[in-house]
Amino acid sequence: MTPFLANILLALAWMALTGTYTAGGFFTGALAGFFVLWITRRGRGTTGYLTRVRAVAGFIAFFFRELVLANLRVAHDILTPRHHMTPGIVAVPLDVESDLEVTVLATVITLTPGTLSLHLTDDRRTLYVHAMYIDDPAVLVRGIKEGFERRVREVFR
Incomplete structure (x- = not known):
């Protein structure tokens, strides 16, 4: 049984036991299931699932x-x-490779107020970003690169 399926079953069992x-x-059940899986698999090394769940949680928090x-x-x-804006456009060289990684990165940049993904070059190696505050x-x-892109890479690797 995969750790993901085990976590889902533990979450459903939690719901049944608590009646919520x-x-x-x-x-809550998924969180409790994650900790149960983490404790039971700790001696055998960290599984990819547990690492990915931590990476996703870290990405969401960031x-x-x-x-x-x-x-x-x-x-x-x-x-x-007084306005403190110094708007401009910067070219961000990308290390992410897949279409999904590029899409997630461009989306989180655009969702953050003050920044907007403008253009991805044809070779998918450079993303142009407009920012309101470029000191x-x-x-x-x-x-x-050290914030969003690194965390996106951690989630999808």
């Missing part, structure tokens, strides 16, 4: 943190009398 047939009950920070920065700029283009590119 809701999305929250399923999520994305929400960046989303909140970007919203606060844009809101601050809107509410203050130093190299810092922005490094932030995207």
